[in-house]
Amino acid sequence: MKIVLATRRSKLALAQARAYVRDLIRLNPGLEVEELHIITSGDRFQDRPLQDIGGKGLFIKEIEEALLDGRADFAIHSIKDVPAELASGLELAAIPAREDPRDVLVTRGGGLDSLPNGAVVGTSSMRRALQLREQRPDLRTEPLRGNVDTRLGKLEAGQIDAIVLAYAGLRRLDLAARASQILAPEEMLPAVGQGALGIECRAGDERIRALLLRTEHAETRIVVEAERAFMKAVGGNCQLPVAAHAVLDDAELWLRGMLADATGGNARRAELRRQRPADHGSCVTLARSLGEELGRALR
Numbered sequence: 001m002k003i004v005l006a007t008r009r010s011k012l013a014l015a016q017a018r019a020y021v022r023d024l025i026r027l028n029p030g031l032e033v034e035e036l037h038i039i040t041s042g043d044r045f046q047d048r049p050l051q052d053i054g055g056k057g058l059f060i061k062e063i064e065e066a067l068l069d070g071r072a073d074f075a076i077h078s079i080k081d082v083p084a085e086l087a088s089g090l091e092l093a094a095i096p097a098r099e100d101p102r103d104v105l106v107t108r109g110g111g112l113d114s115l116p117n118g119a120v121v122g123t124s125s126m127r128r129a130l131q132l133r134e135q136r137p138d139l140r141t142e143p144l145r146g147n148v149d150t151r152l153g154k155l156e157a158g159q160i161d162a163i164v165l166a167y168a169g170l171r172r173l174d175l176a177a178r179a180s181q182i183l184a185p186e187e188m189l190p191a192v193g194q195g196a197l198g199i200e201c202r203a204g205d206e207r208i209r210a211l212l213l214r215t216e217h218a219e220t221r222i223v224v225e226a227e228r229a230f231m232k233a234v235g236g237n238c239q240l241p242v243a244a245h246a247v248l249d250d251a252e253l254w255l256r257g258m259l260a261d262a263t264g265g266n267a268r269r270a271e272l273r274r275q276r277p278a279d280h281g282s283c284v285t286l287a288r289s290l291g292e293e294l295g296r297a298l299r
Helices: 011-027 061-068 126-135 148-156 167-172 206-213 218-233 280-298
Strands: 002-008 032-038 074-078 090-094 103-107 120-122 140-142 162-166 181-183 197-202 242-248 252-259 268-275
Touching: 002 011, 002 061, 011 032, 011 074, 011 148, 011 167, 011 197, 032 061, 061 074, 061 090, 061 197, 090 206, 103 148, 103 167, 120 148, 126 140, 126 242, 148 162, 162 167, 197 206, 218 242, 218 252, 218 280, 242 280, 252 280, 268 280
Parallel strands: 002 032, 002 074, 120 140, 120 162
Antiparallel strands: 074 197, 090 197, 103 162, 103 181, 242 252, 252 268
C-alpha cells in the first residue's frame, strides 16, 4: 500500500517527517510513503514578520490544499504552526509523543546572564521577545526568520549576539549541543504545542486515519488539547504574544498560560490544576475545558 505525505522541504521539516514515517512504517509493515514537497507562503515570504503577512497558518496553507484536492493523503506539521481552527474537511488524526517543549538560548559562549549590556537577540517571536525583556530589560531584540542553519549562520557571523530556538528542532537536527542554555518554562513559557507534531488528514478518510492512529500518544494528545484550547479561547494568533504549557502526571493536569497585548504590554499569567480522571476520554474533555477556563481568565 502506498500513500502520499505532504511536507515542507526545509531540513527540519524533512528530518521530523522522515523520523515519523519510519515509526509509521514500523507500525504498518508493508506500507510505502511517497513525499510531496510543498513550498508554503511562510517559506516564500521570509523578508517580513509573520504577523504582517497572515500568521503561522502560512506554513500549512498550501499543504492543507494538497490534502483537500487529493494530491496527498496526510501531512506532518509542527503543532506550534497549526492555527486553532483547522481548514474545513481536515482533522488531526494523530499526535505522536512530544519532543522537549522548551526553548533554548544559543550564543557564541555563555548563557543569558553572560550577555553584555545591550546585546542583540535575534527572534521574530513576540512571545520570546517579551519574556526575554522581562529578565533582561537591557537586551535588544531584532527580527530573525529563516531556517535553523540560516539563523545559526547569522549568529556565527556576528550579526547578532544570541538567538532563541525551540530545543525540539535542534534535537531533531542532531544539533542539541548548540544550545548554550535550556530555558525552563518558568523562564520562557513555550509556544502552544511546541515540540509536538500534528498528523493531519482528510476528515472521514478512515483508511488513512486508521494507519495514522497507531502513532497516537495518549498523554501528548491530552496536554496539546489543553494548550490549543487555551489558544483558541484567547483568540491566539501571531498578533498576540501567547504561551502555554501543560503537564500531565498520574495525579493531575497542570496548565500554565500567558497572554499579552499586541504591543507586548500588559502581560498576564495564570495557571490551573485539576485532578486527572481515570479514563482517556474524560481526560481529553478535562484538557479542553481547562484550556477554555484559563483562556477566559486571561482574556
